[in-house]
Amino acid sequence: MLDNLTQRLAKVVKTMRGEARLTEANTAEMLREVRMALLEADVALPAVREFIAKVKEKALGEEVIGSLSPGQALVGVVQRELAALMGADLGPDATQLSFAQQPPAIILMAGLQGVGKTTTTGKLAKYLKEQKKKKVLTVSADVYRPAAIAQLESVTRQVGADFFPTTANDKPVDIARNALDWAKKHYHDVLIIDTAGRLGIDEAMMQEIAAVHAAVNPVETLFVVDAMLGQDAINTAKAFNDALPLTGVVLTKLDGDSRGGAALSVRHVTGKPIKFAGVSEKLDGLEAFDPSRMANRVLGMGDILALVEEARKGVDAEAATELANKIKGGGKFDMNDFKAQLTQMKKMGGMSGLLDKLPAQFQQAASGANMDQAEKQVRRMVGIIDSMTPGERAKPELIKANRKRRIAAGAGVQVQEVNRMLNQYDQMQTMMKKLKGGGLMKMMRGMKGMMPGLR
Known part of the structure; x- marks a missing residue:
């Protein structure tokens, strides 16, 4: 998202050196780059003007302290204003959904057709x-x-929630009332109403959704908008904001828009907070929106907190403890353990998902790598392990030439790929083996020392 802004700022930071204070002169070039990047990213002109004015006001006269360069000091101001x-x-509670009503809490989804409202x-x-x-x-x-x-x-059904059936012959207002009645009788905490979209804004559509x-009387009315709409998103947002008392915004397809x-x-x-962002097509690809963390990602600082959360969600703590105890007790790391590690990586969003949350310098270091590949x-490695017998997984040293050929045929790969996977194992x-006898704790302590918030 806003890759262009990230690159422009990185370039200007290098050129701003040796000043003790931010002045109109030494910030002019960088502010011009920020302004151009925002406009190229399809940010509305009034928003750009207001943003640049605020950054300029906050930056002028600010002292450049410690080991920071003037460019880095200005990036700090840009991050806070962004x-x-x-x-x-x-405030921190603005992006949270409200459940402050007698259950069920009703959430009304509004937006144009094709923005991803139903998903x-x-x-x-x-x-x-x-x-x-x-x-x-x-x-x-x-x-x-x-x-x-x-x-x-x-x-x-796929996500394991309940669905209230309707037909094309029903009236939208009746549907909403009947679903609410059903939700009350069956003790649901939340009722989410997906409303009709249109290919364009029209009066009949607005009247219908206002009637629903x-x-x-929903506690949350969320405006769902495609992040790739650019300037059209602004016009749509105005129309919905005038017709409905919106409480928040959901941005979809954020992963597909480098401009953002x-x-x-x-x-x-709208003056309303962004509450969620759609970051992938998968059904778990919805993230609670955090303005400060998103600003970090925009500026190439990464989102380490999101990375930690992905790890927490993806990692099976019980399995990790069992593996640690097994290694510590002299047990052997076998192919079943190796497969478990590969599966954990997939659960954390894959390599490209992890890379997106790392700071820019790490992303640049890996820019030559083909993440899809x-x-x-x-x-493929998981497929190769699945083609092994239970005995081979427990004792990979059994795998010689004949077994390699059989495993390769079962996994639909060449024998060379089996050899490569065994080398990686x-x-x-x-x-x-190196983590035995307290090595794991030393490694964890070293990582803890690198993260200031985890003393």
Whole structure:
């Protein structure tokens, strides 16, 4: 997101050296680069003007302290103002969903057709069920597109939430009221209503969604917008903001937009916080939006907290403890353990997902690597292990020429790939041996010392 801004700032930081204070003269060039990058990213002109004015006001006269260069000091100001522009100024609770009403808490999803509203409804149901431990019911009030009802039913079933069935002959207001009645009778914590979209903004659409809103009085009315819409996102946001008392914004397809101007513009136009961001097509690809952390990612500082959260979600703590105890007790790291490590990596979003959250310098270091190819290689390695017998997985030293040919044929790969995978296993096994006898704790202490917040 906003890759262009990241690159421009990195370039200017290198040129700003040796000043003790930020002045109009030494910040002019960098502010011009920031302004151009934001405009090229499709950020609305009023938002850009306001942002640059605030950065200039905060930066002038600020002392450059410690080992920072003037460029780095200015990036710090830009980061704080960027976070504020994306909603940090509204306070930490602004991006949280409200459940401050008698259950069920009703969430109304609004937006144009094609922005990913129905899929986002399913993703949100999964998020609330797994992260917030809520009993969730979804319903489709889109009677104009029968496929939308079937689609919502399908994604709702996939995420393990409940679905209230409707037909194209029902009226949207009746659908909302009947679903609410059902949710109350069956003790649901949350009811998510997916409304009809249109290819463009029209009066009939706005009147219909306003009527649904009036009928059920939702605690949250979320405006779902495609991050790739650019300037069109701003016009749509204005229209919905005028018609409905919006409480927040959900940005979809954020992973597909290197410009990302909608993230900054929509918040500026509506004055409402961005509450969620769609970061992949998968049903777990919805993240709670954090303005400060997103500002870090935009500026190439990475999002280490998100990386830690991915690790926490992806890593099976019990299995990790068992493996540590096994190695410590003199047990052997076998192919089953190796496969478990590869599976954990996939659960954490794969290599490209992890790389996206690392600071820019790490991303640049890996820029020559083909992440898609690397992920494909991980899948092949898992396939090779699956082609082994239980005995071979427990004792990989049994795998000689004939067995290698059989394993390769079973996995649909060349024998060379089996050899390569066995070499990688040997390297991992050697590393595990080094962690015996307190080595693991030394490594963890070293990592802890590198992370200031974990003293």
